Amino acid sequence: MSALEHTTAVLDAIREQDTLDAYVSVAGEEALRAAERADARIRKLGADAWRTMPLLGVTVSVKDLLQTHDLPTARGSLLPNDRPRRDTPAVARLRAAGAVVVGKTATSEYGWSASTVSRAAPPTRNPYDPRLSAGGSSGGAAAAVATGLCDGALGTDGSGSIRIPAAFCGVVGYKPSLGRIPYVPNSADRLAHQGPLARTVADAALLATVMAGPHPADPDSGLGSLDAPRTKRVLRIGWIEYEGTADEVRHVTEPARLALRAQGHLVEDVEVRCARLYPALVDLLAAFEAAGARPEDDERADPGRLEVIRHGRTLGGADVIRAEEVRQGLRATLRTVMDHYDVLAMATVPVEPFATGAFAPPWAADARDLQWLAWAPASYPFNMTGQPALSLPAGLTRSGLPVGLQLVGPVGADDLVLRLAGHLESDLGTPVPPHPRVLQPAAAR
Template identity: 60%
Template sequence: MADHVESILTTIHKRNPELNAYVSVADEQALRSAEACDARIRELGPAAWRDRPLLGITVSVKDLIQTEDLPTTRGSLLRNRRADVDAPAVQRLRRAGAVVIGKTATSEHGWSASTVSRVAPPARNPWAPGRTTGGSSGGGAAAVAAGLCSAALGTDGAGSVRIPAAFCGVAGFKPSYGRIPYVPSGAERLSHLGPLAGSVRDVRELTAVLAGPHRDDPDSGLLAPAPARDLPALRIGWLEFPGTSAEVREVSERVCPVLAARGHRVEQMPVPFTDPGPALVDILAAAEAAGTAREDEADCDPGRLAVVRYGRTLGAMDLMRAEETRLALRRRLASVMECYELLAMATVPVEPFDAEAIAPPGYENPAELRWLSWSPATYPFNMSGQPAITLPVGFTSAGLPVGVQLVGPVGGDDLVLDAAARLEADLALRPTSPDHPPKGS
C-alpha cells in the first residue's frame, strides 16, 4: 500500500500544477496511513479487509468538508484553519481503511457549478485542460478522472457532484437527502454528501461505508431506505430538458435501446414539472446572505457577493413562497414516481465550457440570477431530495465525456445503483484515460 500511495503522491505533484485538482495534499499523513494498512495486512492477511472494506483506497475530500489534519478553506480567503475533528463522513472513510490523500478544489462555499475561486487557479478538465471540470466538486472529479486518487468525497447542493462527474467522465452519486450525514449541515436543506469514483461499483461501496444516521445531523435519521430487490423490467421516463445540445442529445439517447434490450420500457416524456430554479435561487441566496457578515465583503468572491446581496433583499414571504414551490415539486415528483420506477436524462445539456468561466456563455452574470439555470436536470432533485447518479455513456466528436443521469424515488438508492451498474455493464464503455482519449478527440 505504501508504494502505491507514494506513486499516487508522485503523480499528484506532477499533474496537479496543470489540473489544479488539489488545494492541499496530505503527503506525510497519507504515507503513515498506508504504512498502517501494510502492517495490518501483514498481521491479518485477507482478514484485514473484513471490517475495513476500503483498506488502502485513496480518497480525496472536497475543501468544504472538515478534516482535522488539513486546512478547510471552503474555497474562501476568509477561512484557512484546521477543524478540531473530522466530519462524520471522513471519520467513516478512515475507519473503513481509506487513505485520505488531500483536499480538492471548490468554488467559494460551493456557490457556483464551476470550480473557480480566489484560493487557487481554476480546476481543469483532464480530458481537455482548457475546459471546465464543472463544479463545485470539480477538483474531486478531475482527481478521479486523472488517476490522482481512487475516489472522491464531494457535496451536491444543486448538482455539484453530478455536473463535474459528467464533465470529467466518472460516476457521481447524490443519495437521497439525509442518507449520508452532512456536518455541519446547512439550513437550506439542499446539500447532500456524495461519492465520485471510476465505476458504479466503487460508488456503491463508498456509499455503504458513508451512509447511516449521525447525532449531529438530525436529518440523517429520518430516511428509511427502500429494501433492495431484484430488478424487474422497469418503466423509465426519458426526459429532455430545454437547451440540450444536438451532440449531447445524440450521445445520451444511445442508452435508450440499451435499456430497452434489458427489458425496460423507456418512454419519452416532457419534463413533468415547472422549473424550480427561481425558488432554488432564493433559498440558496438567503442562506449565503445569512452566513456572510458585511465586514467580510471585501474578501468575498465577486460572483458570490452578488448572490449574497440579492439574498439580503429577500423577506419572509419570499422564502415561504420558495418553500411552497419546493413542497409542490416534491408532491409532483412523488406522483410521477408512482408511474415510473426511474427517470433518465442527459445529466448536463451542454459540453464543458471554458475553464476560467463560472458558467457557459450567457449565464455568467450572477446578478441576473441565472448562474445555475444552465443545468436544469440536476437541481430539481436537490429540491425533491431524490437519489440521482450520473455515469459516463459516451463522448462527443471532440472527445469530451457525456453523462446520463438516473433518478429514483426518495429512499430508492439501491434501485438507482442497481440500474446504473447494469447499464454500465451493458454499455461496456472503456475509455482508457484522459491521457489516451477515444478516437475522434
C-alpha cells in the same frame, strides 16, 4: 504493490502531475502512516484484513468544503474558516474503513457555483480538454478521479455539484437520498448532500456504503423511504429531455435509451413541469448565503457569490416561504411521477463544458442576472426533492468530450439506482481515461 507503495505513488503523482489544478493541498506523513498501518494489518490478517475495513489502502481525496483534522480547509475562499479542525463524519468513516486521505480538492467559494473558479486557487481544468472547465463545485474531485490522482473522492452536491463535474470529466458521481450520508454541520437549506465520485459504479457504491448511516449531528440522516422497495426486473423508466439540450449531448445519450430497452425495460418519454422552480431555487440559495455572510467580509468574498448574497439580503421571510411552497409542489409532483415510473433517465447536463475560467456558459455568466445555475436544469430539482441521482459516463462527443447520463429514483431507492447504473455501465462501457493511468488501484493489488 503495498499500500505504502501505492500511497507514495499517488502522492508523488499529485505533486508532479496535477497540471489540471485538481488539488489545493496534499497530505504528507499522516497519509504515509495510515498506509503503513494498512500494510501491517494485511501482513497480520491476510485477506481477512478487508473484512471490517473494506477500503484498506484505498486512496481518497476530500473536497475542500469538508473539514479534516490533518489538512487545512479553506472552503475555496480567502475568508477565514472558524469551523473546528476535525474530520466530518463521512471523512471519519472513510478513514475507519481503511481509506487513506491524500489531499483536498478544489471548489468554488463555499461551493456557490458549478465550477471551481475562486480567488483562493486556479480553476480546475477539464481532463479531456484543459481549455474547458471540469465543472463543479466538486470539479477538483472529478478531475482527480479521472486522471488517476486518487482511487475515489468525497464531494458535496447542493445543486448538481457532484453530478455536473462527473459528467464533464467522464466519471461516476452519486448524490444519495437526503440524509443517507450525514452532512455535518447540517445545511439549513436542506439542499446539500455528500457523496462519492469514482471510476466505476461499484466503487462509488462501496464508498457510499461506508459513509452511510445516521449521525446525531445531522437530524436528516437516516431518513427512510416512504416508498415500498422496488425489486422487479423490468422497470418502467421515464426519459426526460430538457429544453436546450445540445445535439451532441442527445447524440451520445441516445444509445443509453436503446440499451435500457435492450435490457427489457419499458422506456417512455415524460415531461415534468413545475412553475417558478428556478427562481425558488435562487431564493433558497441566496437566503442561505446571506444568512451566513457578514457585510464586513464583502470585499474578500467571491464577486459572483457576492451578487447572490446581495440578492439574499433583499429577501424577507415571506419570500422564503413562497420558495418553500414551490419546493413542496415539486416534491408532490415528482412523487406522483415516481408512482408511475421506477426510475427517471436524462442527460446529466444538456450542454457541453464551457471555458475553464468561467462559472457558467456565456449566456449565464453575468452573476448579476442570477442565472448561474439555470444551464443545469436536470440537476437542482433532485436536490430540492432529496431523491437519489447518479451520473455515469454515456460516451464521448465527436470532439472527444464526455457526456453523462443521470438516473434518478424515488427517495430512499438508492440501491435500485445503483443496480440499474451498474447494469447500464456494463453495456455502455467506461470512457478511456484522458491520460494513461500509471497508478494501480489498491483493490487490484
